[in-house]
Amino acid sequence: MSTTTCTVGFAALGVPNALATYLQASGIDEPFPIQTATLPDSFGGRDVLGRGRTGSGKTLAFALPLVTRLAAEGTRTRAGSPRGLVLVPTRELANQVLAVIAPLAQEMKLKATVIFGGVTQGSQVRALAAGVDIVIATPGRLEDLIAQKHCRLDHVEVTVLDEADHMADLGFLPVVTRLLGQTPSQGQRLLFSATLDGGVNVLVKRFLHNPVTHSVDPVEAPVSAMTHHVFSVKTADKGAVVSDLASGIGRSVLFTRTKHGAKKLAKQLTSQGIPAVDLHGNLSQNARERNLMAFSDGSVQVLVATDIAARGIHVDDVTLVVHVDPPAEHKAYLHRSGRTARAGAEGSVVTIATLEQAGEVRTLAKQAGISPTITAITPGAKEIATLRGERAAHVTPAPVAAVANEPRRSNPQRKWPTSSSGGSGHKSRRAPQSQSRNQSRSQSSRRP
Numbered sequence: 374m375s376t377t378t379c380t381v382g383f384a385a386l387g388v389p390n391a392l393a394t395y396l397q398a399s400g401i402d403e404p405f406p407i408q409t410a411t412l413p414d415s416f417g418g419r420d421v422l423g424r425g426r427t428g429s430g431k432t433l434a435f436a437l438p439l440v441t442r443l444a445a446e447g448t449r450t451r452a453g454s455p456r457g458l459v460l461v462p463t464r465e466l467a468n469q470v471l472a473v474i475a476p477l478a479q480e481m482k483l484k485a486t487v488i489f490g491g492v493t494q495g496s497q498v499r500a501l502a503a504g505v506d507i508v509i510a511t512p513g514r515l516e517d518l519i520a521q522k523h524c525r526l527d528h529v530e531v532t533v534l535d536e537a538d539h540m541a542d543l544g545f546l547p548v549v550t551r552l553l554g555q556t557p558s559q560g561q562r563l564l565f566s567a568t569l570d571g572g573v574n575v576l577v578k579r580f581l582h583n584p585v586t587h588s589v590d591p592v593e594a595p596v597s598a599m600t601h602h603v604f605s606v607k608t609a610d611k612g613a614v615v616s617d618l619a620s621g622i623g624r625s626v627l628f629t630r631t632k633h634g635a636k637k638l639a640k641q642l643t644s645q646g647i648p649a650v651d652l653h654g655n656l657s658q659n660a661r662e663r664n665l666m667a668f669s670d671g672s673v674q675v676l677v678a679t680d681i682a683a684r685g686i687h688v689d690d691v692t693l694v695v696h697v698d699p700p701a702e703h704k705a706y707l708h709r710s711g712r713t714a715r716a717g718a719e720g721s722v723v724t725i726a727t728l729e730q731a732g733e734v735r736t737l738a739k740q741a742g743i744s745p746t747i748t749a750i751t752p753g754a755k756e757i758a759t760l761r762g763e764r765a766a767h768v769t770p771a772p773v774a775a776v777a778n779e780p781r782r783s784n785p786q787r788k789w790p791t792s793s794s795g796g797s798g799h800k801s802r803r804a805p806q807s808q809s810r811n812q813s814r815s816q817s818s819r820r821p
Contacts, residue, residue: 383408387416388437389444391480399476405430410587412437415563420584422577423565429589431565432473435459435533440474442531442561443506444481450504453524457485457507458556459533460515460549462540464489464658465665465686470509470535478507488524490514491658498523512540512548519555526555534564534576541572542704553580567708599713601745602723602760603734611725612641613752615697618723619675620647621761623692624668626712627677630698638697639677646767649675652686674765680705686712693760696724699733703740721760 383393383404396402404412407425414421415438425431439457448456459474461467467487478485486500488510497514501524508515508524518524532553534540540549553562553576562581566573569586577584606614619625619642629635632653639651650664650673668676669688678686680700691713700706706724713720724745726734738745748756 383437386412387441388412389441389481392437392441392477395476395480401433405433405589407431407587407589408434408437410589411435411563414585414587415561416441418442418561420562420581421564422569422581422584422586423563423589424567424569424587425565425589431535432470435535435563435565436470436474436477438563439507439531439533440477440481440483443483446530448528448530450484450506451528452504453501453522454528455501455505455508455524455526456528456530457533458526458529458531458552459507459509459535460512460540460552461509461535462511462543462545463681464491464511465652465661465681466536467509467511468662469687474507474509483507485509488515488518489658490517494518494523512545512552516548516552519552526552527557529556529560531561531563532556534562534566537564537566537573537576538568539566539708546572546575549576550579568704599710599719600721601710601738601743602721602756603726603738603745603747604723604750604756605726605728605731605747606750608727608729610750610752611697611727614750614754614757615695615725616642616645616647617752617757618693618695618761619649620764621693622674622763622765623761624671624674624688624690625676625693625695626691626709627675627695627697628700628709629677629679630701632679634698635677635679639675642675642677644770646769647675647765648673648768649677652676652678652681654679654681680709688712692720692762694720694722696722699724699726699730699737703737703742706737706741723760 382402383396384390386404386409388396407423407429411421411423411434415435423431423434439459443457446456450456459470461470467489471485471487474485483506484504485507486497486505486509488497488508490511490513494514494517497518501508501518515524519526534549540546562584564573564577564581564584569577604614615627615638619627627638629638632655635651635653636655639649642649650667652661652664656664664676665686667673694710694713696706696709700709710722713722724734748754750756
């Protein structure tokens with residue numbers, strides 16, 4: 374196993390001129406450490422295990438060799454028979470991986486598509502029938518389409534497992550095992566993950582051939598630019614403290630344990646003049662995409678999410694992560710916290726702990742390997758203002774439209790958006806935008 378910290382240019386790592394030129398034009402001039410470490414072996418045809426925390430640049434690390442190899446082979450695209458396969462745990466991650474791979478594939482005259490559940494399968498079936506080179510898929514929907522004879526994996530030349538540990542945590546190992554068993558045994562396999570333990574090792578031992586392992590910035594070591602705090606609060610003060618933390622001009626992600634809690638908190642913040650959107654499993658795919666886009670493009674600065682967003686979204690410039698509800702275990706804490714301090718930026722993480730949760734949070738911090746600053750907090754405390762920064766302008770919600778001479782409906786149409794509306798219908802609360810075009814922003818905008 375190797376650990377790499379130096380960087381060299383993409384061309385020196387074997388990236389074809391067309392792709393290196395595209396990266397440079399996109400503002401991506403220098404590779405991240407995980408890319409520097411893995412690309413020579415990936416381009417050499419080796420099976421690779423790449424370990425790095427979320428945001429370390431893993432997507433580009435597998436996208437470049439995937440696209441390069443398929444383009445070099447020059448094999449004719451067959452209907453329903455992709456040559457490249459990327460398995461991911463969530464719909465959000467599938468879309469973000471596609472955003473990285475699609476322009477690279479286009480540069481090399483290849484086609485890519487996504488396959489995931491939660492939406493009708495018609496457009497996915499049509500894309501497969503038309504012929505695609507690369508499929509980025511969640512395991513369940515892909516297996517469904519294979520069972521319906523819309524797809525087959527016997528011509529896959531390169532298989533990628535992205536966020537393999539998260540797939541194991543979600544219970545996807547049986548279906549992932551079945552899918553990998555349908556790919557040719559001689560094909561190249563690239564596995565990228567924040568951790569390489571537990572169920573991931575089962576996949577490694579069965580499907581990877583003499584793999585080389587590269588470890589860069591593992592999840593067990595939180596980045597130094599991230600500061601950790603525990604705000605000890607009375608239960609009655611929790612809501613006011615959370616609202617105050619979320620009211621800054623910077624971008625923040627607030628995590629709750631339940632879907633109902635995320636929806637409720639987003640609505641409460643919005644009603645208080647702090648436009649927020651929610652992200653959780655009860656939303657339709659369209660609503661999830663709208664809300665994530667509103668947060669990504671700065672239409673709103675606050676995202677309230679369950680753990681679905683801890684590993685499934687990649688947005689730069691998140692300055693604050695708030696664990697409104699402490700997570701159930703330390704891995705979730707680290708993945709949630711990884712939404713901030715990305716790509717060398719600074720960020721803060723706050724865990725809100727009631728008196729009853731004090732012991733639970735102490736144990737969580739110990740298991741996560743962090744030493745947070747613990748402070749007893751009441752509404753209006755200076756510590757809140759320090760982390761929140763400048764307060765954003767209050768945004769007055771649009772009033773509910775009165776409908777004359779009509780009976781009251783159980784679900785009246787509102788001008789002011791609900792938390793699942795994607796942020797339309799209210800004023801923007803954008804943070805000041807940096808003029809620099811560094812790799813972290815350019816790259817992660819196309820990354821998961």
